[in-house]
Amino acid sequence: MVTGAVRLVEVLRAHGVEVVFGLPGVHNLPIWEALRASPVRLIGVRHEQTAGYAADGYARATGRLGVALVTTGPGAANCLGATGEAMASGSPVLVIATDIPSPLRRPGEYRGALHETRDQRAMFLPVVKGGWTLRGPHDLGTYADHAALLATTAPHGPVYLGIPTDHLTADTGPWHRIPTAPPVVPALDAARALIEQSTRPLIWAGGGAQRAQAGPSIADLAERLDAPIVTTYAARGLVDHPHVVHGPVHLPEIGALWDEADLVIGIGSDFDGMMTQNWLQPPPPRLLSINVDTVRNYPPDVTLRGDARVVTEALARTLDPRPANGTAERVAELNAEARRAAEADEPQVTGLLDALEGHRVVADMCVAGYWIGGFHRVTAPRHLAYPVGWGTLGFGFPAALGAALAGRTVAVCGDGGFLFACGDLATAAQEQLPVTVVLVDDGGYGMLRYDQVQAGHPTHGVDLHTPDFAALARSFGIESSTVDGFGDDFRRTLDKYTQAEGPNVLVVKAELKPPVNTSPRWYRKVRT
Template sequence: MLGLSTSLAGRALPPPAAVPSFRHMASGAERLVEVLSAHGVEVVFGLPGVHNLPIWEALRGSPIRLVGVRHEQTAGYAADGYARATGRLGVAIVTTGPGAANCLAATGEAMASGSPVLVVATDIPSTLRRPGEFRGVLHETRDQRAMFLPVVKGGWTVRSADALGTYADSAARLATTAPHGPVYLGVPTDFLTADAGPWARIPTSGPSVPDLAEAVEVVGRSTTPLIWAGGGAQRAEAGAAVAALADKLDAPVVTTYAGRGLVDHPHVVHGPVHLPEVGALWDEADLVIGIGSDFDGMMTQNWLQPPRPLLSVNVDASRNYPAAAALRGDARVVTEALARALPRRPTRRAADRVAELNAAVRAAVLADEPQAVPLLDALEGHRVVADMCVAGYWVGGFQRVTRPRGLAYPVGWGTLGFGFPAALGAALTGRVVAVCGDGGFLFACGDLATARQERLPVTVVLVDDGGYGMLRYDQERAGHPAHGVDLETPDFVALAGSFGVEASEVDGFGGGFAARLAEFTAQDGPNVLVVRARLKPPVNTSPRWYRRVRT
């Protein structure tokens, strides 16, 4: 036995002898890279340290692209951004102790957002470890794996060089098995240079379809169904299946933040349920069909949307609202089967209702914050990664996203500083626009060097309102003067220029902004567009939620 332990319910590895093994002699680092290649990994993000340099040597001779970053948190966010943009495994490779700890916030965001990320962190040499003792070895922690357990789907520390390949294969499979999530793999540094044993690919079975009889009956009793599609539908590539179901039922479709762009269809609402006009769809529905959604607090205004009869289509049981019926399985496969099983309903003109609603959404945005309209218009058609900033909240709530995986947004865990480093990972697949505030951008501004060195096609829209605009709003709303939220910010154009990155500055989101954005997004490599503007937070930010606890 390999002595594996995980953060969840005792996931143990099947015997490796069940399938053919890869038997050529290799070092542990070479075996790790071999396993990553076998899982289709084409790029990894990381920062070198004295303990993980053998992995850098193994990567040198491999087809995997190494993107070296300037902070381990960036490695985690970039791996997450890459995973969200591609649906594939994102890999962050960090060093021992403080290097691993620097990656924790990004790992937590990946967990909350269901991103398939593998964090490979070296640990102190196994020969220097004494169980139960802290000896002061360079970068030693008492239990590095334990630091990660609250923010990962599973976590292992490799027990021997011979087992490294099997551990790595299992970690990669766990991260990419629904429900997706990050996995921690700790590797004592001496195992990277030792001879590694063979490893085995463990076969997996395809998704199955549960019995649909009860679900068909529940749907048949409804007259005003609403489809609510979330991140699980996005990760399962269920867009076409959701469209087919919407057509069959003539039902409107609302998407969560993680579901934005899942499908471009006349029944899709281009606004959040936090807007009363959109929330009315929930109130009017006599059945909500939740596809790949956990109905989390951020989307339900902390569960103040009253429970509706719910048909849950998800890999997990419905945790936050009781389900009248549940279909456990892959969101795409199950939704396809459900759409085939249901009769087509007479048209209730859902497309007309949604068109009117989308016009009302736009009118509401224009009335609430006129500056937001040209921002959203200029970004339409672009792949966007938004940060936790006021401009990002407008994008997350109201951007019309017309392609799957066209928006990455950190709610989620809500980690400030996500936008720019996550965009570096997403940019490996083509031009992406990162919408950041001046405060959050400074979390990772050093990785402008990464963007420049790797010639990554990322355009940063940096909205400079002189501080933490959302927190300034919270203080003002509470009747307090601004305190500790107004910041001295650098000359961002000069800062970008010092890294060799082209930058420009405009006032507001008028024609000059749109023209400059179009110019920058047509270029090669990175650039930064600084916008001096202050925006009012939108209704999807919690201080403005319209559903309130009645006292």
Template structure:
């Protein structure tokens, strides 16, 4: 018979999991023993938060389930920030945390057992899609299967599974997979008349469209109804098509598409505050929402529920064709205006954006990352991972470790955020992960420095005494070098580093002005 640990790994393998990220503790060592011969790769990290960030990065890169294995109490608590990011960004992550032995637990009492918490599951509930703590030894297969299905079902999100440590050694009993439901053919009748009546439609594609693989369907709908396509951070690279706008709605030139539209077709988007400038974008005259949930930030006239790819494909077949032969040219001209706006606003950002084109990129919450997230040119799905959900500083480097298991990735980090998880340079080195860190050293928290200065105050508490980042990386056995600015030396070194094996760090000493996607520079203002 299989032990609980063996059964858990069996279920994960059945869901296509080939790698897990984790940190061992006294309570979860049975999982490490079971992993020895399981065929699942273990990537050991140096902090539990990295385990969840890496699982998140892997889930975003693959479209599958990312798994973090952590220990009890403080180990589990260390995961909460990263789990919140996965929740807000809709990432399929399973956090498996051990709990104290069931034999030591007394309901309603805190006894002071090692790593005990009053209710470990309760810590996670605000930042997960769902969560369970096992109550019987023979339930691990069923609950692990349910947790994996929940995490990977739309709307995707992280799930918590708590396992008392003694259950990992106990007989797990049997289990049978929960059958997956065959989705019904979507009924788009309610949206057809709305689309047919529109003369200036706009397609607004969000992260749900990307997670559903709806890019080709969105492009087909755009061609059929003559609608430009704007993408949110979560949908960058959704599809390479001449109707896709290459800049964010935070530029007035792009925002005008929203203002002029008589119908917005929202695909897999909840129209969050970051994209809509805290909902200062006026409600469109008509809104058709394609989503698995009810959109609350704007009131849809019609909601078509279901898988974004299937629903949009059905719309393409059902709505009358009204192609716009001049749309591609107008979008090309708009994209030219976006490029000129970047060149005029922050010319030093242009070579950074150009050098990253064609690479898969994970960015942190830093000024350089904001430029890349808003204005980087991405043409394939899953080319960009951005912490748009919670906006968690420190996301970039650890998330890139999970993404790098699928091939070379570039992590764009600031000096402050990189220090959150710099110890996991050891993980990158030990696992020979193909990640290139572009570490922009501006001597502090550049965005916050900007906020203080633009408010007429002297910088205070935002400048940092940084280590020698090149020496730091080399001390872990990671190749590293430094350049000044984003000129030719940066371009050539980045091209060289991204062709090599294993990890490397490129330190760039530069300061960039925050882009217009950042809230202090939003062009839409509260009316007073």
């Protein structure tokens, strides 16, 4: 006999899963028993939302399947916000939730069994690629395999699998892995013709290019076309190349690259509102899209549907190299201008950006995080996770717990967002995760305070009573310090903390002005 719980762990191992994040409940304990006998590492968290965020952070940092294990009803519901962020950011996350025992369920009736919902799967459907609740234990291996494969097949995204708790202890039937189809390269003639007609091409690389590991092929294409490369938030660090712009298109000098281009080559991007200032960037004269999905925000002239790396690689091989015409020099000047603009706009931020260079960073939705998303120089793939998919406050710290499985990670949080998951300091301490929290304490919701002041309103409801964060961290057995601003004390302490073995918390007393990539400061305005 192979129980459902044992079969589930077997399927996860077949998909290369080495770590899962979860919180136990009365319904899912058989999975905990199956994990005890397996080499899969179980990281127990203190809130189901953390399980989802940590699985997402792990997926972004490693490119592998992130797994969140939650229990029935309220446990599953607690994971919804994190699942929505994974959906909006294209993260391959598998949410496995138990459901009430199948003998207690009556179709169309709510009976009041422990943790019962009318339709648990239905809660997840708006924020997942696909979702199923098992009808019988003999399907468990097949459905688990399909769910894991769907999450990790482009376009990546979260998948929900609901398992009635009695199926975890029942006998399961055999299962056979679903074969994966080899990537297909579409016809390239139309794309090549479009490129040959252009004289000022711009490459716009998005999260799909990051997930496809398309950096080297994009660098090759950029060199052949002598074209600059703009990366979205999700694609930061995709490739370290002289043609990569390290500032935001929300800076007019960098936004000019879009305005001047006679051809935009979008690779793994759907041109979302946060990058295009809610589509106030004018449609380019010509658009070539390389994507697994149809792009609708700007209608392409030509679409190459397929894997970003495979298709870009094939396309680049068909093109004759163009002579260099100053693109590398212009990009270098733009990068220097972006740093000058940041320092002129907010002198404090230079210390933060300089100190973080070279580190793996997970940023929250906070003013410091917005600066990092826009201006932090990321030079390695998957070294920045930033929640401007759905825009979920409270993402930074719990996602960093998962990202830390890939190596020392710095979580940059505000004082408001950190409190969403501060209980998981216990997780960081218990698992001795290599995460450094940079907690920027400005006494409230700094971005919302800025919005109220700009609107001419007195601040209301945005100034917060907060704990002594350093003492809070130390109460969990975690080393912590407090510094004022981003000067020498900050750099010295951050250097010390990022060379340590386990977790630590660096509290920074500072208030930053929001950068130009936040929506109240976008330079493109609606024409009236």
